[in-house]
Amino acid sequence: METFWTELTTLGKIYGIIAFVFSLFFIFQTILSFFSGDTDHDAIGDGDAEVDSDSGIPFQFLTLKNLVAFFTIAGWTGLLCLKSGMAPGLSILISFIAGLIMMTIMALIFYFMAKLADSGNVDESNAVGQNADVYLMIPAQRKGNGKISVLVQGRLMEYGAVTDENEDIATGSQVKILERLSAQTFLVSKI
Numbered sequence: 001m002e003t004f005w006t007e008l009t010t011l012g013k014i015y016g017i018i019a020f021v022f023s024l025f026f027i028f029q030t031i032l033s034f035f036s037g038d039t040d041h042d043a044i045g046d047g048d049a050e051v052d053s054d055s056g057i058p059f060q061f062l063t064l065k066n067l068v069a070f071f072t073i074a075g076w077t078g079l080l081c082l083k084s085g086m087a088p089g090l091s092i093l094i095s096f097i098a099g100l101i102m103m104t105i106m107a108l109i110f111y112f113m114a115k116l117a118d119s120g121n122v123d124e125s126n127a128v129g130q131n132a133d134v135y136l137m138i139p140a141q142r143k144g145n146g147k148i149s150v151l152v153q154g155r156l157m158e159y160g161a162v163t164d165e166n167e168d169i170a171t172g173s174q175v176k177i178l179e180r181l182s183a184q185t186f187l188v189s190k191i
Contacts, residue, residue, distance in 0.1 A: 012082045015095070019075030026072045029065060060110065066103040074099030127152045127159070127177050127186060138162065138169040138188065148175060148188060160185040 008016060060066070078095030082088070127150050138146025138161050145160040146169065161177075162185065163169055175188040 009082065009088070011088050011091070012079060015075050015078040015082065015091075017075075018071055019079055022068055022071040022075055025068045029068055061103060061107045063107075063110075065110075066106045069106045070099035070103045073102040122153050122155055122157060124152070124157075124159070124183060125180055127157070128180055130177050131191065132159075132161075132175050132177055132186075132188065134161070134169050134171055134173045134175055134188075137171050138175070140165055140168050145185065148177070148186065150177065161188045162186075163188050163190070165190055 005013070005016070074095040077098040078091050081091035081094050086094070130150050130152070132148040132150035134146060135149055135158075136147035138144075138148075140163065142162045142164065145162055147158060148161040149156055149158050151157075161175070162181065163175070164187070169175060169188070169190050174191045176191055177186045177188050179187040181187055
């Protein structure tokens, strides 16, 4: 190893230091990624806030992970180019391009991984048009709220319900959801 280091030019030693230091960062970063997954945090506040318009940052090119990947690949590529006898200018160009390619690959990987995420939130408007079961009588002419259960996005959900029917809708009846009146209340009609 000592003869390898002493045979390097100044540029080769710079590449070697960059490659070694950023490889350690890369390994450390990878280990942390595996062992510092999701954590459980308690939150206080209104859980019904709508954040449908928040799509996050779509494409992140300049991040710490991408910069570590850039310098790791650029360092090793530059070192290999110099050891194979390439001119210093050409090795700098090739190592820079290799680093940029790696940054782009990393950014694309995280971009497409973020697109795979699912919020898991139920959109109540998907219940409109569905059939539901009444499990708490719904008073006629919107004189009070009843309760319904309906399958929305693969989940059995319970909501408040009102009706414009002239008669109460009994427990166990089937109803059709006509309209969403609020976040947790629907207008229904007997089937």
